[in-house]
Amino acid sequence: MSSGNLESLRRKVELGETLSEAELDALRAAAAGSSGATLWLTVAHALVNAGAEREALPLLERLRRDFPKDLQVRLGLARALLGLDRYGDAEVALREALALSPGDPEAIKVLAVLALRRGEKGRAQEYVRDVLERDPFDEEARLLKEELEAVELPPPAQPEEQVLRPEFNAALAAALRRAGVKFRLQGRNVLVKLESGELARVDVASLYGAYPGGRSGLTAYVEDLARQLGGMGTGLGGDATTLESRLRPVLRPAGFEAQAVGALHRPGPAGLEVFFVLEDAQYVRYLPVSALETAGLSTEAVEQAAWRNLEAAPAPVHPVVLDRGMVRLAEAFSGLWAVAEGDGHDGARLLTAEQRRRLVQQAGEGPLRVSLGHREFALVCREGDEAECEALAKVGHAPDGIPGLFRLTAEGLTRL
Numbered sequence: 001m002s003s004g005n006l007e008s009l010r011r012k013v014e015l016g017e018t019l020s021e022a023e024l025d026a027l028r029a030a031a032a033g034s035s036g037a038t039l040w041l042t043v044a045h046a047l048v049n050a051g052a053e054r055e056a057l058p059l060l061e062r063l064r065r066d067f068p069k070d071l072q073v074r075l076g077l078a079r080a081l082l083g084l085d086r087y088g089d090a091e092v093a094l095r096e097a098l099a100l101s102p103g104d105p106e107a108i109k110v111l112a113v114l115a116l117r118r119g120e121k122g123r124a125q126e127y128v129r130d131v132l133e134r135d136p137f138d139e140e141a142r143l144l145k146e147e148l149e150a151v152e153l154p155p156p157a158q159p160e161e162q163v164l165r166p167e168f169n170a171a172l173a174a175a176l177r178r179a180g181v182k183f184r185l186q187g188r189n190v191l192v193k194l195e196s197g198e199l200a201r202v203d204v205a206s207l208y209g210a211y212p213g214g215r216s217g218l219t220a221y222v223e224d225l226a227r228q229l230g231g232m233g234t235g236l237g238g239d240a241t242t243l244e245s246r247l248r249p250v251l252r253p254a255g256f257e258a259q260a261v262g263a264l265h266r267p268g269p270a271g272l273e274v275f276f277v278l279e280d281a282q283y284v285r286y287l288p289v290s291a292l293e294t295a296g297l298s299t300e301a302v303e304q305a306a307w308r309n310l311e312a313a314p315a316p317v318h319p320v321v322l323d324r325g326m327v328r329l330a331e332a333f334s335g336l337w338a339v340a341e342g343d344g345h346d347g348a349r350l351l352t353a354e355q356r357r358r359l360v361q362q363a364g365e366g367p368l369r370v371s372l373g374h375r376e377f378a379l380v381c382r383e384g385d386e387a388e389c390e391a392l393a394k395v396g397h398a399p400d401g402i403p404g405l406f407r408l409t410a411e412g413l414t415r416l
Contacts (some may be wrong), residue, residue, distance in 0.1 A: 006030055013046045024050075041076050048076075053083040054330070061335075061387055064093075071100045071107075078110055085321045087114055104140060105131045112144055116151070120378065149210045161215050168208045170220050175226035183229070188259050191259040192229050202229065202259065203284060206400050240295050244305035246279045247287065251347040251372065253402050260286045264302060269351070269408055270415040276306050277344075284344060307352070314354045315341035317362045320379070322391050327379065335388045337362050340377035347361055350380075350408055359408075370413070372407040373397030 001016045009027050012019060024046055031039035040063055041125060060077040067073050074097035079100035081090035091114060101273040112127035113213035125148050131141040151288065163171075176183045182193035188205045211221055251274045257265060260275060263286035268274035278285040287302065319330040320338045327338060339355065341348045349355040350370065359368065363382055369389050371379040373396055397403045 010042055012040050013049060018050045019046050037063050037070050037073055041070075041072055044076050044080065048080050048083055049322060051083075054334075056080045057084070058335070060195065060382075065387070069100060071097055071104065074100065075106055075110065078107075081226040082110070082114065082117075084321070086321055087118060088323050089321075090114060091190055103130075103134065103143070104224045105134060109138075109140055109144065110142075112148075116303075121148060121151065121217055121334065129137050144252065163213075163215055163218050165205075165208055167215075168211065168218070169204060172204065172222045172225060174208070175219075175222040176229065179223070179226040179230050181230040190229070200229075201286070201398070203259070206284065240297055240301075243278075243297065244301070245309065247302055247306040248279050248285075248310055249274050249275055249303070249348045250344050250345055250393040251402065262288045262290065264289050264292070264299065264300075266303070269413040272402065272413075274303075274348070276302055279309075297349055310328075310345055310348060311352045311354055313341070313345075314352065314358055315339045315346055315349050317358050319362070325393075327374075327377070334378065335385050336381045336391065338379055342376050344375045345403065346376075346378040350378055351413060356408075358409070361374065368408040369416075370405065370408050371395050371397075373401040373403065375400055 005026075009019065009023055009338075012023075013027075024043070027039070027043055029047060031043050034040070040059060043323070044056040044059045044063070047053070047059070055291045057077075057080050059279075060073065060080055063073045066079055074093050078090045078093040078097065081087075081093060092341070094107050094111050094114070098104060101107070108127050108131050112124045112131075114209070114402050115121075115124035115127060122145075128141050128144045128148060131138055132145065133238050135141070173183070173185060176190075176192075185204065188203055189201050190204050192202060193201045194200055207225060211218075213221065251268055252260075252265075252275050254271050254273060256273055256275065257263070263275055265275040276287045278287060287360055292299065294304065316339075318338045319334040320327050320336050321330045322328075322336065330336075337359070339349055339359070341349070359380065363380065367383040368380045369383050369391050369392055373379075377400070379392060379395060381392055383389065393405060407414045407416055
């Protein structure tokens, strides 16, 4: 391609125009023969112009790794992330750009746009004012100033006061008393006496963690819980075959037996423990050791049935992205995946052959980095992908999740 034709394509991309397929292929071919970041960055911007941010993102991440001091790469990455509504990640890229070039007006103007999208009008105005103080004739900043003066944002909704754990426990206890349910709060658990005379142990921390509302909706929520707990059965009725069909294994952190007293468990991989539960759409029902003799089951039979059942029920593997600490579905390849059936068994699924096969289809062969910090899903990325491994390390864990990161290989799960 002649230098004139190449410059023409670059100019079209800078003006925000969409290239034809032939033009984009020609630009890619020119970039493949170049040594710096400029032409590949132009390819990425051309993809964003065409609405293909998800295709541009892996290219921009590669450029960030290969050219860590390039300001324009950071700005291009922020642009693609903004197009995907990944505001938190976009802000990180912009902060990195400002660390490379403090006071850079392009980065500050994009931060203003980001603040406006978040509804933070005052913050956006501060950014624009900063740019105009440095250069009163910056045309983009002047247009942003006019837009901010014209826009009227609704006042932010006042967040409802959060319900604290002691208040939740007290409200649940009161609701159980009103419902005539015999119970006893015991640490993280509530012991409920069933109509059969048996005791059921329910994790109150999980009930509290699942409560999405504030103080105004608490009474209705705990009254509904009290009705459900009052009518709960052990789930241990029926013959051994029926019981075996409902068994599943779950992974729990070391020392968890103190929270599930009397539940059947054994040592698991990576210092974790494997507990056995009965499949239930609402509650985690741990299998008590005392139930084995009544059902005529051995520990070995329980373990074999639980893993066999889980092997036959693999979970979908979804590409996901992290946005301000939240896990969201991605529409295309992202380098981060969630094993997400959402039934609480996804961590254990990583140890089954079929789930491992599905992961290989998505992530390829090789070791994976794993987070088990949430019971609703397990997060994985390739161990060689530094950016995604760094992101995974920032996810943290829920109160009922397993802290730390793990390594998954064909040989099994180990703790990092």
